[in-house]
Amino acid sequence: TYTLQLDKPMNYIDAVFTKGDTEIEVHKFISNGSQKINLFDSEPDILRMDKSNADGKKEHITVSLNTDTAFSRNGNSAHVVIANGDLGNALENMAYMPSVSLTKEKNFQNISMDTVDSLNCEVFNRGDKDITVYVNFYAGSKERNIGKITLKAKAWTTVQIGQIYNMQWSELKNTDRIAFAFDNITDAAQQYDFYMDNLYCTLKA
Numbered sequence: 001t002y003t004l005q006l007d008k009p010m011n012y013i014d015a016v017f018t019k020g021d022t023e024i025e026v027h028k029f030i031s032n033g034s035q036k037i038n039l040f041d042s043e044p045d046i047l048r049m050d051k052s053n054a055d056g057k058k059e060h061i062t063v064s065l066n067t068d069t070a071f072s073r074n075g076n077s078a079h080v081v082i083a084n085g086d087l088g089n090a091l092e093n094m095a096y097m098p099s100v101s102l103t104k105e106k107n108f109q110n111i112s113m114d115t116v117d118s119l120n121c122e123v124f125n126r127g128d129k130d131i132t133v134y135v136n137f138y139a140g141s142k143e144r145n146i147g148k149i150t151l152k153a154k155a156w157t158t159v160q161i162g163q164i165y166n167m168q169w170s171e172l173k174n175t176d177r178i179a180f181a182f183d184n185i186t187d188a189a190q191q192y193d194f195y196m197d198n199l200y201c202t203l204k205a
Contacts, residue, residue, distance in 0.1 A: 033203040037108045037178070040065075040078035040197055048106040049078065052099045052181075060085050061098055066195055073122045073156070077197040086186040097134070099181035102199070113137065114173040117204040118162040125151040126193040134181045135161060139171035151194065165204045
C-alpha cells in the first residue's frame, strides 16, 4: 500500500519497482491537489452546517450525523431532511428556496475559490423521486448559481462542478458561503430525504 498526500498543485507518484535484476522507474501524474471542505464524519462537522429555515420563519430542516454505512461513501455522512416549507403566502413560497450551506468561516477558511478547479460531493437521494439541487456561491449578499444537478431516486450522485477558477464572476475570490438549495415544498405529505458525504475541492494546477 502506498499513501500519497494530495497537498501540492500537481501530485505525482515516484517509485522504483524491482523484479530480479530489473528495475523500473515510474513517474506518474495522480491528481491536482485537493482540500477538504467538510467530510461530515463527526458531530462537530454537522454543527458547521447551516440551515435556511425560511429565514427564521419556519423550522423545517433537520441535519444530523448518520453512522449507517449503507448511506455513506466512507466513515459517516450528513443526513438532511427538508420538510414542508409552506409560508402561507404564494409569493413567498415561490421566492423561498430551502437550503443547507457551509460558510468560509467554519469550513474553508484557507481556500479561495479563484484557485479551485472542481467542487465535489457525494449525495444519496433516499426518496422515491428524482430531485434537483442548485449549487450556489455567495459573497456577502451577492449570489451566483454554479450548477444544477439531478439527484436520482434511491441512488448515489456525484456532484462535480469543474473549472470554477475560470468562472466569469467578479466576486469569485470573495466567496464566503456554499449553498445546496432546493425548490420549496408546500405539500405537507412530501419531503426531501438525502445524505451528503465528502465535500471537497481540487485545486487548479
